Amino acid sequence: MSAMILLAFLGGALVTLSRQINGRLAVDTSALQSSFWNHLIGCAALAVVTILAGSFWPAGAATAPWLAWIGGALGVAFVASGSWLVPRLGAAMTGGLLVAGQMLSGVLLDLVRGQDAILWMQLAGIALILTGVVLSRR
Amino acid sequence: MPDERLPAPDGPAPARPLEILAALGTGGLLTLMLLSNSTMAAHTTPLFSSLTAHAVGSIVAALALGALWLRRGASHALPRRNRVPVWAYLGGLSGALTVMLTSASANSALALTGTLAIGLAGQVVLALIFDLLGAMGLERRRPRRRDLMALLAIIAGALLIILARGSAA
Numbered sequence: 001m002s003a004m005i006l007l008a009f010l011g012g013a014l015v016t017l018s019r020q021i022n023g024r025l026a027v028d029t030s031a032l033q034s035s036f037w038n039h040l041i042g043c044a045a046l047a048v049v050t051i052l053a054g055s056f057w058p059a060g061a062a063t064a065p066w067l068a069w070i071g072g073a074l075g076v077a078f079v080a081s082g083s084w085l086v087p088r089l090g091a092a093m094t095g096g097l098l099v100a101g102q103m104l105s106g107v108l109l110d111l112v113r114g115q116d117a118i119l120w121m122q123l124a125g126i127a128l129i130l131t132g133v134v135l136s137r138r
Numbered sequence: 139m140p141d142e143r144l145p146a147p148d149g150p151a152p153a154r155p156l157e158i159l160a161a162l163g164t165g166g167l168l169t170l171m172l173l174s175n176s177t178m179a180a181h182t183t184p185l186f187s188s189l190t191a192h193a194v195g196s197i198v199a200a201l202a203l204g205a206l207w208l209r210r211g212a213s214h215a216l217p218r219r220n221r222v223p224v225w226a227y228l229g230g231l232s233g234a235l236t237v238m239l240t241s242a243s244a245n246s247a248l249a250l251t252g253t254l255a256i257g258l259a260g261q262v263v264l265a266l267i268f269d270l271l272g273a274m275g276l277e278r279r280r281p282r283r284r285d286l287m288a289l290l291a292i293i294a295g296a297l298l299i300i301l302a303r304g305s306a307a
Contacts, residue, residue, distance in 0.1 A: 004246040008253045011239040012260025014232040016268065021229035024274040028222045034229070036203055039195035042230030046189040049238070053185060060181035061190075068181060071174030072194025074167050076202065079195075079233075081164040088157055090279050091265035096289045097158060099258065101165020103296045109169055110303065121302035128295030135288035136158060 016091055022079060023086030035080035039072070093136060100129045184241035188234065226274070251304030255297055262293060 018038065026034040050056060085094040107122050109115075171191075178187035207215035244253045272278025281289075 004243045004248050005252075005256055007239045008243040008248055008256035009260035011236050011243065011253065012257030012262075013264040014236040014239070014260075015257070016261050016264040018229040018232040018236070020268050020274045020276065021226060021232070024276055025222065025226040025229065027276070028218065028220045028226060030217050032199065032203055032206070033216060036196065036199035037227045038230040038233060039192050039199055040230065041228055042234040043189065043192035043196050045231050045234040046185065046192055046237070049234075050185060050189055055183070055186070058182035058186050061186065064178055064181040067174055068178035068187075069174070069190065069194060071171045071178065071187075072191040072196075073198045074171040074174065075191055075195045076199045078164055078167050078171055080199075081160060081167070085157060085161055085164070087276055089161070090277070090281070091268040091273075092262065092281055092289060093285055094161060095261050095265045096292045097161035098165040098168065099261075099296050100292045101162035102168045103165070103292075103299045104162065105166035105169040107299055109173065115303065116306040118302040118306050121298045121305070125295040125298035125302065128291045128298065130295075132288040132291030132295065133158065133162070135284055135291060137155065 016095060019082050019086055019094065020091055022083040023091075026080075026083035027087050031080040031084040032076075034083040035076050038079045038083075039076065097133065097136060100133055103129055179241075184237055188237040192230070192234070249304070251300055254300045258293060258296060258300075262289065 022034045022038050025037060082094065082098065085097075088094075089097070104126060107117075107126060110117055110122070175187050175191050178190060203215050240253055240257065243256075244250045248256070266281065267273070268276075269279045269281060
């Protein structure tokens with residue numbers, strides 16, 4: 001269990017690490033190039049793992065809906081934007097505001113899809129996040 | 139030695155409305171991206187989902203760079219301001235590793251809720267350290283008290299929202 005807690009913590013830390021590295025590359029080149037290299041190198045690494053795992057085309061791939069295929073395209077914009085923001089806002093504020101946007105839109109998506117969740121906690125969470133966003137301005 | 143590519147750190151500049159809006163919108167993009175990637179993972183495996191996302195992303199980014207090159211020339215499409223250290227190209231490695239770690243812990247007793255909550259902590263703690271150190275040659279900055287309060291409010295809100303979903307499921 002404590003090993004899993006460490007894994008989850010490291011998983012989060014790696015998000016910050018890759019954003020910082022990509023942010024540096026964006027300063028030296030451009031945000032779009034940074035996003036390109038992020039995806040290409042990540043793809044190469046995952047291809048190696050896939051070869052080791054030995055499963056190139058899982059059964060469900062052919063029947064996955066189109067929605068399942070567009071994540072990578074959204075990822076290009078996501079990484080480019082993060083790389084652009086980090087040198088401007090710093091790692092902490094960039095991470096915080098991205099999480100804020102993710103959570104606000106996540107609650108919206110939950111409501112639209114009728115996902116089970118405790119409403120008062122969601123509303124309190126939104127209020128806290130909006131407070132944080134306002135505070136992040138001077 | 140101070141890094142001369144970036145403005146001198148005489149107190150960090152406050153976040154501007156444009157950057158705040160960009161970050162919030164980008165966070166919204168992340169929600170859609172995770173929806174897409176988790177749909178693929180549900181049909182196949184987390185590994186295949188991440189592999190295809192990175193492959194599609196590589197192609198889309200290459201096409202975007204190519205389009206930029208055709209419209210505005212190589213110097214706009216592929217600017218290079220400095221000698222770029224090799225490690226700066228390797229951000230994708232840690233992104234790829236993230237998938238492995240989080241899909242392992244999300245399938246453990248921690249579940250998705252615990253993985254998200256603890257991951258949030260890992261993200262913020264390292265980000266504060268990076269800011270204080272000016273890691274990877276980016277600007278060194280000590281967060282203002284107000285920034286820390288903003289972060290605290292956002293994290294508390296995010297935890298409530300993560301728990302709101304986890305407790306109902």
